[in-house]
Every structure is written in C-alpha cells, then in structure tokens.
Amino acid sequence: MDQNSSRVGAGFLVGRDRSGWGGSLFWTLVGTCVVALLWGSLTVLAEAPDPPTRSYYVYVTAESDDEVAIVRYGPEGMEVVKTLTVGSFPAEIEGPHGVSVDPDGRHWYVSIAHGFPYGSVHKYETETDAWVGNVGLGLFPATLDVSPSTGLLYAVNFNLHGPLEPSSISVVEVDTMTEVARVETGVRPHGGRLSPDGAFFYSVNMMDFNLVEFDAFGFNITRRLSLGEGVMPTWVTRPTQDGRVYVTGNNVSKIFEVDLAAWRVQRVFETGAGPYNLDLTTDGT
Secondary structure: OOOEEEOOOOOOOOOOOOEEEEEEEEEEOOOOOOOEOOOOEEEEOOOOOOOOOEEEEEEEEEEOOEEEEEEEEEEOEEEEEEEEEEEOOOOOOOOEEEEEEOOOOOEEEEEEEEOOOEEEEEEOOOOOEEEEEEEEEOOOOEEEEEEEOOOEEEEEEEOOOOOOOOOEEEEEEEEOOOEEEEEEEEOOOEEEEEEOOOOOEEEEEOOOOEEEEOOOOOEEEEEEEEEEOOOOOEEEOOOOOOOEEEEEOOOOOEEEEEEEOOOEEEEEEEEEOOOOOOOOOOOOO
8 A cells, every 4th residue: 555545434544554644534424425514504415525636445334245345535536445254153144333443543443233142343453454353242233433542442232123222332442352341321322423532422322312421431421412302313423623513313304413511402404314424524614
C-alpha cells in the first residue's frame, strides 16, 4: 500500500499507510446512501463531492455471507480489493454486524451477531488482516466503538431475535480480548458511539424509545432521554464539539438533535422513510 493510502471502517480511521496512521475521520454507510448533517439543514444524497486525491480503505460487513469486504475508494473510483470470511462456524450464518478500527490503526474489530446462543467480537491485524483473537459477549452484539483514551471497546448487545427484555452494553479489554463489564441498558440497544475524549458512550434503546448516556470510565448509566412514546431510534452520532448528538427515529422518519448540556431535544428534522444510520461531517458543522 502506498504512502497516500488510508484504512477506514464503520468508524473511519485515516492514516498514511498500513503501518503508519494519522488522524481520525468518521463516516457511516447507510444502506446504499450516506446521510450528511449540515449546518441548519438535513441533506440526504447530497451532490457528489470532488473525487479524492488519495485512496481510502473501507471495511464493509455482509451479514448474510459472513464476509468483510475491504473496499478501496480513490481517484479512479471504488473497487473491492479483498474479501475475508469471518466467524467461527463455517456451516452457520453468524452475521458480522459492526466493524471499527482502533485509534492507533493497528487492529480492526468486527461483531459477530449469532452464536450458540451468544455472539462475539473478533480482532484482526490491519496490516495483514490476520485473525488475532475473539471474546464472547451477549445476545446479538451489534454496534461497537473503541475508546481513544483507554483503548477499551464498547459494544451493544442488540438481542434482535430474543424476547423484549432489557439487554446490555459490554466493555472489552482488547489486549487480552476479555469482557470486563456487562451493564444492563434497555430493550434492543443499538447505534453506540463514544465521545471524542472517550468519557461517555452514547447508544439508543430501540424498544424503550430513548437515548442513553453511559459513563465509559465508571461503567454505569448516567442519563436517559425519552424521544417520545413509540419512537424507535436506531442510531446516534458521536457528539459535536459544541455538545450535540443526532439520533435517527427510524419508524417516524425523523432525526432528533439533542443538546447534551441541557439533555433535551433541540430540533427535529423530517426525513424520508426509515432513516437508520447517520454521521456528521468531519468538522462537525
């Protein structure tokens, strides 16, 4: 890989090459489109940007095929450069779901939703894509993120196919791939993202209709915010520099802007049907 290349995942980490990484850039793929939150408005499928001047590498999970594709996006377009089979049981569909690259760029992680009965998170080297280890978590681990301050990994256990009962957030020490905490959070948790300083982990509970703030150091829930009876949230962004997060109301076709200091919904944006994932522009505006 050349010196103008970068590797990115569900949380995109940008670097110079596979052994030397630079700063972080975070986007989210939304099915077949990208939803961008711009200053004062919501833009869906905005005008195509100018072609990039360097190559970026994106990790894309295929739940139905137990594969992770590495896609290069560069000046000449996009192409799949490598496809990896993931999971532990070749005869089963295990469902890779969330994927992220750690802040130092040396490893990437993928959550495997299905197991017997529990799911897991697997760790790979970014330079070689060699499997390093795994850890068993709860039922249907889904979205995950890695702290820039402690290196701990946080994953929500979505429990998609189980009864409507409270599930949990798992905390993993990634050097040894050990689950060090599992904290009850709510029914069908999803869409977890850390604050830039790694102090708080924000996620939503789809069937409890709320946003949750989790103390990433103390391993406890600090605040809950109702988004309205019957509102099923599926995703939350990492906080902006001025302390806002954006939450998708999947079944009500809305995006909620939440002021973290006031802990209230500040604005609501109407969208097309079924908003699911979203993220911010890199400068947070």
